[in-house]
Amino acid sequence: MDAVSQSICIYRLILDDIDAKVTMRGGGGLTAITQTTDDIFEARIAQEGHEDIRTYQIELSESGAPKILSVKESTKSY
Amino acid sequence: MKQKIVFPRFDAELNTDVCDAYNNAELTLTVRMGFSQINPAAGADEGTYHDYGNAAKPARKIIKWTPATWKAWKDTFCSSVQAYWSDKFWLINDAGSFLYTAKDAQVYVPNVWCRLKVVGQEGTAANNHHSIDVVRLHPSVKWFGSHEHLYDSKDINSVEKNRDSHNKKVMQQAHVHEFGHILGLGHVDIGKAHCPASGDTNASACYGVSDVDMNSVMGSGMQLRLEHSAPWREAVRAFSVAEVFSGGASPTDLLMPFARLLVGSNTLFAVWPAKMKRHYPRTPAEAAAGTLITAPPKRGAK
Numbered sequence: 001m002d003a004v005s006q007s008i009c010i011y012r013l014i015l016d017d018i019d020a021k022v023t024m025r026g027g028g029g030l031t032a033i034t035q036t037t038d039d040i041f042e043a044r045i046a047q048e049g050h051e052d053i054r055t056y057q058i059e060l061s062e063s064g065a066p067k068i069l070s071v072k073e074s075t076k077s078y
Numbered sequence: 079m080k081q082k083i084v085f086p087r088f089d090a091e092l093n094t095d096v097c098d099a100y101n102n103a104e105l106t107l108t109v110r111m112g113f114s115q116i117n118p119a120a121g122a123d124e125g126t127y128h129d130y131g132n133a134a135k136p137a138r139k140i141i142k143w144t145p146a147t148w149k150a151w152k153d154t155f156c157s158s159v160q161a162y163w164s165d166k167f168w169l170i171n172d173a174g175s176f177l178y179t180a181k182d183a184q185v186y187v188p189n190v191w192c193r194l195k196v197v198g199q200e201g202t203a204a205n206n207h208h209s210i211d212v213v214r215l216h217p218s219v220k221w222f223g224s225h226e227h228l229y230d231s232k233d234i235n236s237v238e239k240n241r242d243s244h245n246k247k248v249m250q251q252a253h254v255h256e257f258g259h260i261l262g263l264g265h266v267d268i269g270k271a272h273c274p275a276s277g278d279t280n281a282s283a284c285y286g287v288s289d290v291d292m293n294s295v296m297g298s299g300m301q302l303r304l305e306h307s308a309p310w311r312e313a314v315r316a317f318s319v320a321e322v323f324s325g326g327a328s329p330t331d332l333l334m335p336f337a338r339l340l341v342g343s344n345t346l347f348a349v350w351p352a353k354m355k356r357h358y359p360r361t362p363a364e365a366a367a368g369t370l371i372t373a374p375p376k377r378g379a380k
Binding site: 025 | 130135223224226239252280282283285
């Protein structure tokens with residue numbers, strides 16, 4: 001799997017997880033998914049007065065197929 | 079008698095002049111809101127402004143306020159907040175406070191009707207309890223990242239905030255929720271395991287996980303609950319305690335100390351339980367017996 005295909009897989013995995021797990025569907029929606037380290041991705045969902053942040057640790061197998069190892073939820077208040 | 083106590087979040091006025099055999103004391107919290115416009119830069123008709131006022135966040139299209147749209151927005155904010163929060167609670171007088179003698183010569187223990195007055199004024203006024211800046215969103219913009227001191231023109235609209243367990247939309251007017259914070263109320267699930275008070279209580283879980291909590295106005299919905307009477311209860315306790323330390327509500331009425339004894343309550347430990355239905359004033363004997371009167375009672379002359 002080439003790098004771009006692998007990235008697309010990772011982002012799809014994260015998007016599917018957000019769609020399945022996030023119930024607070026109002027607000028400004030998903031405003032960013034950013035890779036912060038080799039295996040950590042941060043998704044930000046804008047809400048009134050704060051952002052919900054979901055931090056994903058991703059495992060890449062030898063075949064290149066990504067898997068979510070963990071998800072941490074946090075909040076950035078404004 | 080009208081008495082006033084100034085709190086950091088509001089001014090409170092207790093009016094016992096309105097008391098008679100049928101009417102309770104009125105406790106009015108007055109909140110002075112300061113409003114300031116945010117307009118496009120350099121006098122332009124259109125421009126942008128970033129979510130949360132943070133340059134790192136998405137920029138949204140905004141348009142210039144006109145005198146008419148500004149006045150209409152402020153008026154709607156104040157009137158809709160006041161309509162939502164005012165006249166919804168009655169506090170049951172279990173303190174034996176504010177006793178008065180009506181024209182029928184009967185001593186009464188008034189309950190307290192909870193009222194709210196929202197005064198809109200310029201953001202620069204020195205005596206504002208809370209000030210907000212407001213952007214006017216371009217009609218094409220559906221959402222803007224607001225916070226407690228930065229609103230957008232659509233924050234007075236009802237919008238989807240959440241989905242319950244049946245995938246039903248939970249709607250809310252943001253300004254009504256935010257006004258709860260201005261009065262001192264926190265999010266519905268603060269203190270629960272998924273929203274510890276020591277953590278960031280703005281986390282989405284704090285807005286309610288169960289359908290019931292989610293629908294609270296201090297969650298993601300518009301439902302008012304008894305616990306939302308807390309600001310008035312805080313204020314009435316202050317008046318009640320002040321009455322004790324000032325030597326009684328009416329030194330001219332010798333019946334008062336005896337009547338207070340009849341009520342059999344302790345001002346300092348009074349709960350002032352809230353109700354969302356009118357409860358009529360009671361005689362000391364009725365209060366001592368724990369009688370609650372929700373239908374107009376047969377009394378003597380007012």
